[in-house]
Amino acid sequence: EPEVTQTPSHQVTQMGQEVILRCVPISNHLYFYWYRQILGQKVEFLVSFYNNEISEKSEIFDDQFSVERPDGSNFTLKIRSTKLEDSAMYFCASSEAAGGYNEQFFGPGTRLTVL
Amino acid sequence: DQQVKQNSPSLSVQEGRISILNCDYTNSMFDYFLWYKKYPAEGPTFLISISSIKDKNEDGRFTVFLNKSAKHLSLHIVPSQPGDSAVYFCAASHNxxxxxxxxxxTRLMVKP
Structure with a gap:
């Protein structure tokens, strides 16, 4: 069964460093998403991406964040200068079509720890 | 931001009995609701969904009920099995x- 994969599973970084989280969405999916879950809190939407453009983003997704689809398979989330409060699980998701009614398939997540 | 709330952080049920998980929302623009299940060290997995034009959707042991006037939905699992033990997330979207x-x-624990 096709699945979304994410690497690394755990990333530890120093405050102020740049990190890139990587995702491989399901191959025939066209819409890609990043969510995050700070420990003990809700899963929060960060950004959605389609046709090499951001289609929607939340208030959390500020100038420190960027997304890219550098090739036909990878989808990345970059945090330019990490802060302690960026420590969270980051989930990538993908879907075949647009709209919240289209099932979004989630990856296993990357745990980001900022020291 | 409390647009979607699950007021019970945990629920414990005996195997074979019914599990009822509840969810409330405040945003009238939401027109599609989903339930996701999450095991430790895994991402959320889609379970079942319902459109706002319906009041019930059933898939095997899982049924979701939607009460639009009360802005409330619930997930029923019958019969509950130990493998159902997981965290269940309610989610909402607008088209x-x-x-x-x-x-x-809500963390569901189904006891054998």
Whole structure:
């Protein structure tokens, strides 16, 4: 069964460093998403991406964040200068079509720890 | 931001009995609701969904009920099995956008 994969599973970084989280969405999916879950809190939407453009983003997704689809398979989330409060699980998701009614398939997540 | 709320952080049920997980929302623009299940060290997995034009959707042991006037939905699992033990998230969306707004989750424990 096709699945979304994410690497690394755990990333530890120093405050102020740049990190890139990587995702491989399901191959025939066209819409890609990043969510995050700070420990003990809700899963929060960060950004959605389609046709090499951001289609929607939340208030959390500020100038420190960027997304890219550098090739036909990878989808990345970059945090330019990490802060302690960026420590969270980051989930990538993908879907075949647009709209919240289209099932979004989630990856296993990357745990980001900022020291 | 409390647009989607799950007021019960945990629920314990005996195997074979019914599990009822509840979810409330405040945003009238939501027109699609989903339940996701999450095991430790895994991402959320889609379970079942319902459109706002319906009041019930059933899939095997899982049924979701929607009460639009009360802005309330519930997930029923009958009969509950130990393998159902997980965190269940309610999520909502509106057709105009792709983002899912999640509730805080309810940890279900099904005891053998």
């Amino acid at each position: 105009a956008g792709n983002m899912l707004t999640f509730g805080g989750g």
